[in-house]
Amino acid sequence: MRDLDATNISSAFLAACGPETSPRLRRVLESLTRHLHGFAREVALNHDEWRTAIGFLVEAARLTDDKRNEFILTSDVLGLSSLVDMVNSAPVGTPSSVLGPFHLRGAPMLAVGGDLLRDNEGSVVFVEGRVLDPDGRPLASAVLDVWQTAANGLYSNVDLAQEPYNLRARMTVGADGRYAFSTVRPAPYTVPDDGPVGELLRATGRHPWRPAHFHFIVEAPEHRTLVTELFPDDDPYIDHDAVFGVRRGLVVKFERHVAPAPLPRGFALAEAEADIPSFETVAFDFVLAPL
Protein backbone atom coordinates (compact mmCIF):
# COMPACT_ATOMS: atom_id res chain seq x y z
CA MET A 1 0.00 0.00 0.00
CA ARG A 2 2.95 2.40 -0.12
CA ASP A 3 2.65 2.77 -3.89
CA LEU A 4 -0.64 4.52 -3.40
CA ASP A 5 -1.79 7.07 -5.97
CA ALA A 6 -4.98 8.68 -7.17
CA THR A 7 -5.61 5.87 -9.63
CA ASN A 8 -5.23 2.88 -7.30
CA ILE A 9 -6.63 4.13 -4.00
CA SER A 10 -10.04 2.51 -4.63
CA SER A 11 -8.39 -0.89 -5.13
CA ALA A 12 -6.23 -0.27 -2.05
CA PHE A 13 -9.36 0.43 -0.03
CA LEU A 14 -10.96 -2.80 -1.22
CA ALA A 15 -7.78 -4.78 -0.58
CA ALA A 16 -7.80 -3.50 3.01
CA CYS A 17 -11.23 -5.06 3.59
CA GLY A 18 -10.60 -8.53 5.01
CA PRO A 19 -12.40 -11.85 4.61
CA GLU A 20 -14.60 -10.89 7.61
CA THR A 21 -16.40 -8.44 5.31
CA SER A 22 -19.82 -9.76 4.30
CA PRO A 23 -20.28 -10.04 0.53
CA ARG A 24 -23.03 -7.40 0.54
CA LEU A 25 -21.01 -4.92 2.63
CA ARG A 26 -18.04 -5.47 0.33
CA ARG A 27 -20.20 -4.82 -2.72
CA VAL A 28 -21.71 -1.66 -1.21
CA LEU A 29 -18.36 -0.27 -0.03
CA GLU A 30 -16.66 -1.11 -3.31
CA SER A 31 -19.23 0.87 -5.26
CA LEU A 32 -19.41 3.67 -2.67
CA THR A 33 -15.66 4.31 -2.54
CA ARG A 34 -15.21 3.94 -6.30
CA HIS A 35 -17.88 6.60 -6.87
CA LEU A 36 -16.64 8.80 -4.01
CA HIS A 37 -13.07 8.65 -5.33
CA GLY A 38 -14.28 9.10 -8.90
CA PHE A 39 -16.09 12.25 -7.84
CA ALA A 40 -13.04 13.70 -6.03
CA ARG A 41 -10.78 12.95 -9.02
CA GLU A 42 -13.25 14.19 -11.61
CA VAL A 43 -13.69 17.64 -10.04
CA ALA A 44 -10.15 17.71 -8.54
CA LEU A 45 -11.75 18.49 -5.20
CA ASN A 46 -9.52 20.92 -3.35
CA HIS A 47 -8.87 21.19 0.39
CA ASP A 48 -11.13 24.23 0.82
CA GLU A 49 -14.00 22.39 -0.84
CA TRP A 50 -13.36 19.29 1.27
CA ARG A 51 -13.43 21.48 4.38
CA THR A 52 -16.70 23.03 3.17
CA ALA A 53 -18.20 19.54 2.83
CA ILE A 54 -17.01 18.57 6.34
CA GLY A 55 -18.42 21.88 7.61
CA PHE A 56 -21.77 21.07 5.97
CA LEU A 57 -21.88 17.75 7.87
CA VAL A 58 -20.86 19.37 11.17
CA GLU A 59 -23.60 21.99 10.75
CA ALA A 60 -26.11 19.26 9.82
CA ALA A 61 -25.02 17.40 12.97
CA ARG A 62 -25.70 20.49 15.09
CA LEU A 63 -29.29 20.69 13.81
CA THR A 64 -30.09 16.97 14.01
CA ASP A 65 -32.03 15.67 17.00
CA ASP A 66 -35.04 13.45 17.75
CA LYS A 67 -37.36 15.79 15.88
CA ARG A 68 -35.24 16.89 12.96
CA ASN A 69 -32.78 15.06 10.77
CA GLU A 70 -30.76 17.28 8.46
CA PHE A 71 -28.96 14.23 6.99
CA ILE A 72 -32.25 12.77 5.73
CA LEU A 73 -33.16 16.20 4.36
CA THR A 74 -29.82 16.32 2.55
CA SER A 75 -30.54 12.92 1.01
CA ASP A 76 -34.01 14.22 0.05
CA VAL A 77 -32.90 17.40 -1.74
CA LEU A 78 -30.09 15.57 -3.57
CA GLY A 79 -32.69 13.14 -4.98
CA LEU A 80 -31.11 10.16 -3.19
CA SER A 81 -34.17 9.33 -1.06
CA SER A 82 -36.41 9.31 -4.13
CA LEU A 83 -33.92 7.23 -6.06
CA VAL A 84 -33.86 4.63 -3.25
CA ASP A 85 -37.67 4.54 -3.53
CA MET A 86 -37.40 4.09 -7.29
CA VAL A 87 -34.85 1.29 -7.28
CA ASN A 88 -36.91 -0.55 -4.67
CA SER A 89 -40.28 0.13 -6.29
CA ALA A 90 -42.13 -2.97 -7.50
CA PRO A 91 -41.88 -3.36 -11.28
CA VAL A 92 -45.71 -3.46 -11.46
CA GLY A 93 -48.34 -1.50 -9.60
CA THR A 94 -48.55 1.99 -8.17
CA PRO A 95 -45.19 3.80 -7.96
CA SER A 96 -43.83 4.35 -4.47
CA SER A 97 -42.73 7.72 -3.15
CA VAL A 98 -41.02 9.18 -0.10
CA LEU A 99 -42.24 8.25 3.39
CA GLY A 100 -41.10 11.57 4.81
CA PRO A 101 -40.57 12.36 8.51
CA PHE A 102 -44.21 13.04 9.54
CA HIS A 103 -45.74 9.58 9.81
CA LEU A 104 -47.08 8.52 13.22
CA ARG A 105 -47.77 4.90 14.11
CA GLY A 106 -51.10 3.90 15.58
CA ALA A 107 -53.45 6.37 13.88
CA PRO A 108 -57.13 5.70 14.80
CA MET A 109 -59.07 3.24 12.64
CA LEU A 110 -61.72 4.81 10.43
CA ALA A 111 -64.56 2.97 8.66
CA VAL A 112 -64.73 3.09 4.86
CA GLY A 113 -66.39 6.40 3.98
CA GLY A 114 -65.48 7.89 7.35
CA ASP A 115 -64.76 11.54 8.00
CA LEU A 116 -61.28 12.94 8.67
CA LEU A 117 -62.43 16.52 8.06
CA ARG A 118 -64.16 17.17 11.40
CA ASP A 119 -63.50 20.76 12.37
CA ASN A 120 -60.58 21.36 10.00
CA GLU A 121 -60.97 24.43 7.81
CA GLY A 122 -60.34 24.38 4.07
CA SER A 123 -61.70 22.87 0.89
CA VAL A 124 -63.68 19.63 1.50
CA VAL A 125 -62.35 16.64 -0.47
CA PHE A 126 -63.96 13.23 -0.94
CA VAL A 127 -61.27 10.66 -1.73
CA GLU A 128 -62.12 7.16 -2.88
CA GLY A 129 -60.92 4.22 -4.88
CA ARG A 130 -59.94 0.61 -4.54
CA VAL A 131 -56.93 -1.46 -3.57
CA LEU A 132 -56.27 -3.98 -6.34
CA ASP A 133 -53.80 -6.60 -7.42
CA PRO A 134 -52.11 -6.17 -10.84
CA ASP A 135 -54.95 -8.20 -12.46
CA GLY A 136 -57.55 -5.77 -11.14
CA ARG A 137 -58.86 -8.03 -8.38
CA PRO A 138 -59.80 -6.27 -5.12
CA LEU A 139 -57.52 -6.93 -2.15
CA ALA A 140 -60.22 -7.23 0.49
CA SER A 141 -57.88 -7.40 3.50
CA ALA A 142 -55.84 -4.35 2.59
CA VAL A 143 -55.18 -1.68 5.20
CA LEU A 144 -54.50 1.94 4.32
CA ASP A 145 -52.65 4.39 6.52
CA VAL A 146 -53.20 7.99 5.43
CA TRP A 147 -51.74 11.23 6.80
CA GLN A 148 -51.65 14.78 5.49
CA THR A 149 -51.22 18.44 6.40
CA ALA A 150 -54.04 20.72 7.47
CA ALA A 151 -54.86 23.66 5.19
CA ASN A 152 -52.05 25.62 6.89
CA GLY A 153 -49.47 23.20 5.45
CA LEU A 154 -48.60 21.72 8.87
CA TYR A 155 -48.85 18.16 10.18
CA SER A 156 -50.39 17.41 13.56
CA ASN A 157 -47.04 16.42 15.02
CA VAL A 158 -45.55 19.79 14.12
CA ASP A 159 -48.54 22.11 14.74
CA LEU A 160 -49.38 21.97 18.43
CA ALA A 161 -52.76 23.63 17.78
CA GLN A 162 -53.94 20.37 16.14
CA GLU A 163 -55.14 17.22 17.91
CA PRO A 164 -52.27 14.66 17.99
CA TYR A 165 -53.85 12.43 15.31
CA ASN A 166 -55.62 15.15 13.32
CA LEU A 167 -55.90 14.20 9.61
CA ARG A 168 -54.46 10.73 10.19
CA ALA A 169 -56.31 7.42 9.96
CA ARG A 170 -56.00 3.74 9.20
CA MET A 171 -58.73 2.03 7.20
CA THR A 172 -59.44 -1.60 6.36
CA VAL A 173 -60.92 -1.70 2.86
CA GLY A 174 -64.30 -3.30 2.08
CA ALA A 175 -64.81 -6.70 0.43
CA ASP A 176 -64.81 -4.83 -2.88
CA GLY A 177 -61.39 -3.35 -2.08
CA ARG A 178 -62.97 0.10 -1.64
CA TYR A 179 -61.56 2.81 0.58
CA ALA A 180 -63.14 6.22 0.99
CA PHE A 181 -62.84 9.19 3.32
CA SER A 182 -63.72 12.83 3.45
CA THR A 183 -61.04 15.29 4.40
CA VAL A 184 -59.60 18.74 3.77
CA ARG A 185 -57.36 19.59 0.84
CA PRO A 186 -53.72 19.39 1.96
CA ALA A 187 -51.44 22.37 1.32
CA PRO A 188 -47.94 22.81 -0.10
CA TYR A 189 -45.26 23.37 2.53
CA THR A 190 -41.57 24.08 2.80
CA VAL A 191 -38.89 21.71 4.03
CA PRO A 192 -36.79 23.31 6.83
CA ASP A 193 -34.45 25.79 5.17
CA ASP A 194 -32.71 27.43 8.12
CA GLY A 195 -29.76 24.99 8.02
CA PRO A 196 -27.05 23.90 5.58
CA VAL A 197 -29.65 22.33 3.26
CA GLY A 198 -31.39 25.73 3.05
CA GLU A 199 -28.02 27.32 2.21
CA LEU A 200 -27.48 24.75 -0.52
CA LEU A 201 -30.96 25.39 -1.94
CA ARG A 202 -30.34 29.16 -1.99
CA ALA A 203 -26.87 28.74 -3.56
CA THR A 204 -28.49 26.78 -6.39
CA GLY A 205 -31.54 29.04 -6.81
CA ARG A 206 -33.92 26.36 -5.56
CA HIS A 207 -37.00 26.91 -3.36
CA PRO A 208 -37.83 24.66 -0.38
CA TRP A 209 -41.46 23.88 -1.39
CA ARG A 210 -43.13 20.53 -1.71
CA PRO A 211 -46.42 20.32 -3.61
CA ALA A 212 -49.47 19.40 -1.48
CA HIS A 213 -49.97 15.66 -1.06
CA PHE A 214 -51.67 12.84 0.78
CA HIS A 215 -49.31 10.24 2.24
CA PHE A 216 -50.30 6.58 2.12
CA ILE A 217 -48.94 3.27 3.33
CA VAL A 218 -51.00 0.44 1.79
CA GLU A 219 -50.55 -3.12 3.06
CA ALA A 220 -52.19 -6.40 2.06
CA PRO A 221 -51.31 -10.04 2.77
CA GLU A 222 -48.97 -11.62 0.20
CA HIS A 223 -48.32 -8.23 -1.40
CA ARG A 224 -45.50 -5.71 -1.21
CA THR A 225 -46.20 -2.82 1.10
CA LEU A 226 -46.66 0.39 -0.85
CA VAL A 227 -45.40 3.70 0.57
CA THR A 228 -46.57 6.49 -1.65
CA GLU A 229 -48.10 9.94 -2.07
CA LEU A 230 -50.84 11.50 -4.22
CA PHE A 231 -50.45 15.02 -5.58
CA PRO A 232 -53.07 17.45 -7.02
CA ASP A 233 -52.26 18.20 -10.65
CA ASP A 234 -52.99 21.91 -10.20
CA ASP A 235 -50.44 22.45 -7.44
CA PRO A 236 -48.01 25.32 -8.20
CA TYR A 237 -45.04 23.15 -7.20
CA ILE A 238 -46.13 19.95 -8.97
CA ASP A 239 -43.17 20.12 -11.36
CA HIS A 240 -40.66 21.49 -8.85
CA ASP A 241 -40.88 19.32 -5.75
CA ALA A 242 -37.85 20.18 -3.57
CA VAL A 243 -37.42 16.48 -2.71
CA PHE A 244 -38.17 14.94 -6.13
CA GLY A 245 -41.16 12.91 -4.85
CA VAL A 246 -43.65 13.44 -7.72
CA ARG A 247 -44.27 10.67 -10.27
CA ARG A 248 -46.66 11.02 -13.18
CA GLY A 249 -48.67 8.01 -11.93
CA LEU A 250 -49.25 9.76 -8.59
CA VAL A 251 -50.58 13.05 -9.93
CA VAL A 252 -54.38 13.14 -9.59
CA LYS A 253 -57.14 15.50 -10.58
CA PHE A 254 -59.02 17.22 -7.75
CA GLU A 255 -62.44 17.55 -9.48
CA ARG A 256 -64.26 20.68 -8.30
CA HIS A 257 -68.05 20.60 -7.75
CA VAL A 258 -70.26 23.55 -6.86
CA ALA A 259 -73.69 23.17 -5.20
CA PRO A 260 -76.24 22.09 -6.18
CA ALA A 261 -73.93 19.30 -7.49
CA PRO A 262 -75.07 16.01 -5.95
CA LEU A 263 -72.89 14.93 -3.01
CA PRO A 264 -70.97 11.70 -3.60
CA ARG A 265 -72.39 8.49 -2.21
CA GLY A 266 -70.99 6.22 0.44
CA PHE A 267 -69.45 8.90 2.65
CA ALA A 268 -70.56 9.51 6.21
CA LEU A 269 -70.14 13.25 5.73
CA ALA A 270 -72.30 13.33 2.59
CA GLU A 271 -74.99 11.20 4.20
CA ALA A 272 -75.16 13.65 7.06
CA GLU A 273 -76.06 16.16 4.31
CA ALA A 274 -73.56 18.64 5.60
CA ASP A 275 -73.88 22.17 4.29
CA ILE A 276 -71.14 22.13 1.66
CA PRO A 277 -71.32 24.90 -0.96
CA SER A 278 -68.53 23.33 -2.97
CA PHE A 279 -66.27 20.33 -2.71
CA GLU A 280 -63.65 18.34 -4.60
CA THR A 281 -63.48 14.66 -5.44
CA VAL A 282 -60.42 12.50 -5.99
CA ALA A 283 -60.51 8.98 -7.39
CA PHE A 284 -57.48 6.73 -7.26
CA ASP A 285 -56.95 2.96 -7.31
CA PHE A 286 -53.87 1.58 -5.59
CA VAL A 287 -52.29 -1.45 -7.28
CA LEU A 288 -50.07 -3.64 -5.08
CA ALA A 289 -47.46 -5.98 -6.51
CA PRO A 290 -47.50 -9.56 -5.22
CA LEU A 291 -44.60 -10.57 -2.99
Next chain:
Amino acid sequence: MRDLDATNISSAFLAACGPETSPRLRRVLESLTRHLHGFAREVALNHDEWRTAIGFLVEAARLTDDKRNEFILTSDVLGLSSLVDMVNSAPVGTPSSVLGPFHLRGAPMLAVGGDLLRDNEGSVVFVEGRVLDPDGRPLASAVLDVWQTAANGLYSNVDLAQEPYNLRARMTVGADGRYAFSTVRPAPYTVPDDGPVGELLRATGRHPWRPAHFHFIVEAPEHRTLVTELFPDDDPYIDHDAVFGVRRGLVVKFERHVAPAPLPRGFALAEAEADIPSFETVAFDFVLAPL
Protein backbone atom coordinates in the same frame (compact mmCIF):
# COMPACT_ATOMS: atom_id res chain seq x y z
CA MET B 1 -40.18 16.77 -13.40
CA ARG B 2 -43.15 14.41 -13.02
CA ASP B 3 -41.66 11.90 -15.47
CA LEU B 4 -38.91 11.19 -12.98
CA ASP B 5 -37.29 7.78 -12.95
CA ALA B 6 -34.07 6.13 -11.83
CA THR B 7 -32.36 6.97 -15.12
CA ASN B 8 -33.14 10.68 -15.32
CA ILE B 9 -33.04 11.84 -11.70
CA SER B 10 -29.46 13.12 -12.03
CA SER B 11 -30.47 15.33 -14.96
CA ALA B 12 -33.57 16.43 -13.04
CA PHE B 13 -31.37 17.46 -10.13
CA LEU B 14 -29.12 19.47 -12.41
CA ALA B 15 -32.09 21.05 -14.18
CA ALA B 16 -33.39 22.20 -10.78
CA CYS B 17 -30.19 24.18 -10.17
CA GLY B 18 -30.86 27.70 -11.42
CA PRO B 19 -28.66 30.30 -13.12
CA GLU B 20 -27.71 31.59 -9.63
CA THR B 21 -25.52 28.49 -9.24
CA SER B 22 -21.82 29.33 -9.64
CA PRO B 23 -20.10 27.34 -12.42
CA ARG B 24 -17.84 25.56 -9.92
CA LEU B 25 -20.72 24.63 -7.57
CA ARG B 26 -22.67 23.36 -10.55
CA ARG B 27 -19.71 21.25 -11.67
CA VAL B 28 -19.15 19.81 -8.17
CA LEU B 29 -22.85 19.05 -7.58
CA GLU B 30 -23.28 17.56 -11.04
CA SER B 31 -20.45 15.10 -10.43
CA LEU B 32 -21.45 14.47 -6.80
CA THR B 33 -25.08 13.61 -7.54
CA ARG B 34 -24.22 11.60 -10.66
CA HIS B 35 -21.83 9.46 -8.61
CA LEU B 36 -24.19 9.28 -5.61
CA HIS B 37 -27.08 8.21 -7.83
CA GLY B 38 -24.83 5.84 -9.79
CA PHE B 39 -23.84 4.19 -6.51
CA ALA B 40 -27.46 3.76 -5.32
CA ARG B 41 -28.51 2.32 -8.69
CA GLU B 42 -25.49 0.06 -9.03
CA VAL B 43 -25.98 -1.67 -5.68
CA ALA B 44 -29.80 -1.25 -5.70
CA LEU B 45 -29.46 0.34 -2.27
CA ASN B 46 -32.45 -0.72 -0.18
CA HIS B 47 -34.31 1.25 2.48
CA ASP B 48 -32.68 -0.64 5.37
CA GLU B 49 -29.24 0.13 3.99
CA TRP B 50 -30.18 3.77 3.45
CA ARG B 51 -31.38 3.95 7.08
CA THR B 52 -28.10 2.35 8.20
CA ALA B 53 -26.18 5.07 6.35
CA ILE B 54 -28.32 7.81 7.91
CA GLY B 55 -27.82 6.12 11.31
CA PHE B 56 -24.04 6.17 10.73
CA LEU B 57 -24.18 9.94 10.15
CA VAL B 58 -26.41 10.53 13.19
CA GLU B 59 -24.02 8.53 15.36
CA ALA B 60 -21.04 10.40 13.85
CA ALA B 61 -22.87 13.64 14.67
CA ARG B 62 -23.31 12.57 18.30
CA LEU B 63 -19.54 12.05 18.68
CA THR B 64 -18.42 15.19 16.86
CA ASP B 65 -17.41 18.23 18.89
CA ASP B 66 -14.60 20.77 19.10
CA LYS B 67 -12.07 18.06 19.93
CA ARG B 68 -13.22 15.18 17.74
CA ASN B 69 -14.59 15.07 14.23
CA GLU B 70 -15.99 11.69 13.21
CA PHE B 71 -16.84 13.02 9.72
CA ILE B 72 -13.17 13.78 9.02
CA LEU B 73 -12.28 10.34 10.38
CA THR B 74 -14.85 8.79 8.03
CA SER B 75 -13.26 10.63 5.11
CA ASP B 76 -9.85 9.41 6.31
CA VAL B 77 -10.68 5.69 6.56
CA LEU B 78 -12.50 5.74 3.20
CA GLY B 79 -9.34 7.10 1.57
CA LEU B 80 -11.05 10.36 0.58
CA SER B 81 -8.77 12.63 2.64
CA SER B 82 -5.67 11.06 1.11
CA LEU B 83 -7.13 11.27 -2.36
CA VAL B 84 -7.80 15.00 -1.88
CA ASP B 85 -4.14 15.33 -0.89
CA MET B 86 -3.10 13.40 -4.00
CA VAL B 87 -5.17 15.34 -6.52
CA ASN B 88 -3.87 18.59 -5.03
CA SER B 89 -0.26 17.48 -4.72
CA ALA B 90 2.23 19.39 -6.84
CA PRO B 91 3.28 17.42 -9.93
CA VAL B 92 6.90 17.78 -8.86
CA GLY B 93 8.57 17.62 -5.48
CA THR B 94 7.89 15.74 -2.26
CA PRO B 95 4.45 14.07 -2.13
CA SER B 96 1.97 15.58 0.30
CA SER B 97 0.12 13.58 2.93
CA VAL B 98 -2.64 14.10 5.48
CA LEU B 99 -2.51 17.06 7.87
CA GLY B 100 -4.43 15.16 10.54
CA PRO B 101 -6.19 16.69 13.54
CA PHE B 102 -3.20 17.16 15.88
CA HIS B 103 -1.43 20.23 14.50
CA LEU B 104 -1.15 23.25 16.81
CA ARG B 105 -0.36 26.72 15.51
CA GLY B 106 2.39 28.75 17.09
CA ALA B 107 4.88 26.05 18.08
CA PRO B 108 8.12 27.52 19.53
CA MET B 109 10.93 28.39 17.13
CA LEU B 110 13.93 26.09 17.32
CA ALA B 111 17.40 26.78 15.86
CA VAL B 112 18.79 24.42 13.19
CA GLY B 113 20.22 21.44 15.05
CA GLY B 114 18.11 22.18 18.14
CA ASP B 115 16.81 19.60 20.55
CA LEU B 116 13.15 18.52 20.76
CA LEU B 117 13.96 15.46 22.83
CA ARG B 118 14.47 17.14 26.21
CA ASP B 119 13.12 14.81 28.87
CA ASN B 120 11.08 12.58 26.55
CA GLU B 121 11.77 8.87 26.92
CA GLY B 122 12.38 6.59 23.95
CA SER B 123 14.86 6.06 21.14
CA VAL B 124 16.87 9.18 20.29
CA VAL B 125 16.63 10.22 16.62
CA PHE B 126 18.70 12.80 14.77
CA VAL B 127 16.75 14.09 11.76
CA GLU B 128 18.33 16.27 9.12
CA GLY B 129 18.17 17.27 5.51
CA ARG B 130 17.56 20.23 3.25
CA VAL B 131 14.66 22.14 1.76
CA LEU B 132 15.24 22.41 -1.99
CA ASP B 133 13.57 23.58 -5.14
CA PRO B 134 13.06 21.02 -7.94
CA ASP B 135 16.44 21.94 -9.43
CA GLY B 136 18.18 21.06 -6.17
CA ARG B 137 18.78 24.67 -5.08
CA PRO B 138 18.44 25.33 -1.33
CA LEU B 139 15.40 27.40 -0.29
CA ALA B 140 17.16 29.51 2.33
CA SER B 141 14.00 31.19 3.66
CA ALA B 142 12.01 28.02 4.18
CA VAL B 143 10.24 27.40 7.47
CA LEU B 144 9.46 23.91 8.77
CA ASP B 145 6.74 23.11 11.25
CA VAL B 146 7.19 19.65 12.79
CA TRP B 147 5.00 17.75 15.26
CA GLN B 148 4.91 14.13 16.40
CA THR B 149 3.77 11.77 19.13
CA ALA B 150 5.81 10.88 22.18
CA ALA B 151 6.95 7.26 22.55
CA ASN B 152 3.52 6.45 24.05
CA GLY B 153 1.84 7.22 20.70
CA LEU B 154 0.12 10.35 22.04
CA TYR B 155 0.35 13.99 20.92
CA SER B 156 0.82 16.76 23.46
CA ASN B 157 -2.69 18.10 22.83
CA VAL B 158 -4.21 14.73 23.72
CA ASP B 159 -1.88 13.59 26.53
CA LEU B 160 -2.23 16.02 29.42
CA ALA B 161 0.95 14.64 31.03
CA GLN B 162 2.97 16.36 28.27
CA GLU B 163 3.88 20.04 28.07
CA PRO B 164 1.47 21.83 25.67
CA TYR B 165 4.09 22.13 22.90
CA ASN B 166 6.07 18.98 23.65
CA LEU B 167 7.63 17.55 20.44
CA ARG B 168 6.50 20.48 18.33
CA ALA B 169 8.69 23.16 16.78
CA ARG B 170 9.10 25.59 13.93
CA MET B 171 12.49 26.02 12.32
CA THR B 172 13.89 28.49 9.77
CA VAL B 173 16.40 26.62 7.62
CA GLY B 174 19.97 27.78 7.18
CA ALA B 175 21.42 29.55 4.13
CA ASP B 176 22.28 26.07 2.79
CA GLY B 177 18.63 24.99 3.16
CA ARG B 178 19.56 22.73 6.06
CA TYR B 179 17.18 21.75 8.84
CA ALA B 180 18.15 19.44 11.71
CA PHE B 181 16.78 18.46 15.09
CA SER B 182 17.14 15.73 17.67
CA THR B 183 14.01 14.08 18.95
CA VAL B 184 12.45 10.83 20.08
CA ARG B 185 11.20 8.16 17.72
CA PRO B 186 7.43 8.60 17.24
CA ALA B 187 5.15 5.59 17.83
CA PRO B 188 2.26 4.02 15.92
CA TYR B 189 -1.18 4.89 17.32
CA THR B 190 -4.82 4.09 16.72
CA VAL B 191 -7.45 6.41 15.32
CA PRO B 192 -10.51 6.60 17.62
CA ASP B 193 -12.47 3.38 17.14
CA ASP B 194 -15.25 3.67 19.71
CA GLY B 195 -17.69 5.20 17.22
CA PRO B 196 -19.30 4.30 13.89
CA VAL B 197 -15.92 4.43 12.11
CA GLY B 198 -14.64 1.80 14.55
CA GLU B 199 -17.69 -0.33 13.78
CA LEU B 200 -17.00 0.00 10.08
CA LEU B 201 -13.35 -0.98 10.58
CA ARG B 202 -14.35 -4.06 12.59
CA ALA B 203 -17.03 -5.06 10.06
CA THR B 204 -14.37 -5.03 7.37
CA GLY B 205 -11.65 -6.74 9.40
CA ARG B 206 -9.52 -3.59 9.49
CA HIS B 207 -7.42 -2.35 12.42
CA PRO B 208 -7.34 1.30 13.53
CA TRP B 209 -3.53 1.71 13.51
CA ARG B 210 -1.47 4.36 11.83
CA PRO B 211 2.27 3.72 11.36
CA ALA B 212 4.53 6.05 13.36
CA HIS B 213 5.33 9.33 11.60
CA PHE B 214 6.66 12.84 11.80
CA HIS B 215 4.28 15.53 10.51
CA PHE B 216 5.68 18.48 8.57
CA ILE B 217 4.42 21.67 7.04
CA VAL B 218 7.16 23.22 4.89
CA GLU B 219 6.73 26.73 3.54
CA ALA B 220 8.95 28.92 1.37
CA PRO B 221 8.32 32.14 -0.57
CA GLU B 222 7.15 31.62 -4.18
CA HIS B 223 6.67 27.91 -3.52
CA ARG B 224 3.67 25.70 -2.80
CA THR B 225 3.25 24.86 0.87
CA LEU B 226 3.94 21.20 1.50
CA VAL B 227 1.91 19.31 4.12
CA THR B 228 3.40 15.88 4.55
CA GLU B 229 4.57 13.05 6.80
CA LEU B 230 7.66 10.82 7.07
CA PHE B 231 7.33 7.17 8.06
CA PRO B 232 9.96 4.66 9.32
CA ASP B 233 10.28 1.80 6.85
CA ASP B 234 10.37 -0.79 9.64
CA ASP B 235 7.02 0.18 11.14
CA PRO B 236 4.66 -2.82 11.51
CA TYR B 237 1.80 -0.79 9.97
CA ILE B 238 3.77 0.78 7.12
CA ASP B 239 1.75 -1.11 4.52
CA HIS B 240 -1.58 -0.95 6.36
CA ASP B 241 -2.12 2.64 7.41
CA ALA B 242 -5.78 2.94 8.51
CA VAL B 243 -6.02 6.34 6.78
CA PHE B 244 -4.01 5.59 3.60
CA GLY B 245 -1.40 8.30 4.30
CA VAL B 246 1.79 6.42 3.34
CA ARG B 247 3.55 7.16 0.01
CA ARG B 248 6.68 5.37 -1.13
CA GLY B 249 8.50 8.73 -1.37
CA LEU B 250 7.77 9.42 2.30
CA VAL B 251 9.08 6.13 3.73
CA VAL B 252 12.50 6.67 5.27
CA LYS B 253 15.15 4.51 6.86
CA PHE B 254 15.83 5.04 10.56
CA GLU B 255 19.52 4.10 10.60
CA ARG B 256 20.48 2.54 13.93
CA HIS B 257 23.85 3.33 15.53
CA VAL B 258 25.32 1.77 18.67
CA ALA B 259 28.03 3.41 20.75
CA PRO B 260 30.91 3.96 20.26
CA ALA B 261 29.50 5.11 16.89
CA PRO B 262 30.41 8.78 16.39
CA LEU B 263 27.58 11.17 17.19
CA PRO B 264 26.35 13.17 14.18
CA ARG B 265 27.59 16.70 13.74
CA GLY B 266 25.68 19.92 13.85
CA PHE B 267 23.24 18.98 16.58
CA ALA B 268 23.05 20.77 19.93
CA LEU B 269 22.39 17.47 21.68
CA ALA B 270 25.41 15.74 20.12
CA GLU B 271 27.64 18.69 20.91
CA ALA B 272 26.59 18.46 24.53
CA GLU B 273 28.01 14.91 24.33
CA ALA B 274 24.94 13.48 25.89
CA ASP B 275 25.24 9.95 27.21
CA ILE B 276 23.55 8.07 24.35
CA PRO B 277 24.26 4.33 24.14
CA SER B 278 22.43 4.07 20.81
CA PHE B 279 20.57 6.40 18.48
CA GLU B 280 18.98 6.54 15.04
CA THR B 281 19.53 8.93 12.16
CA VAL B 282 17.09 9.99 9.47
CA ALA B 283 18.03 11.93 6.36
CA PHE B 284 15.42 13.48 4.12
CA ASP B 285 15.38 16.38 1.66
CA PHE B 286 12.09 18.19 1.10
CA VAL B 287 11.50 19.42 -2.46
CA LEU B 288 8.97 22.23 -2.87
CA ALA B 289 7.27 22.95 -6.18
CA PRO B 290 7.27 26.55 -7.37
CA LEU B 291 3.92 28.35 -7.27
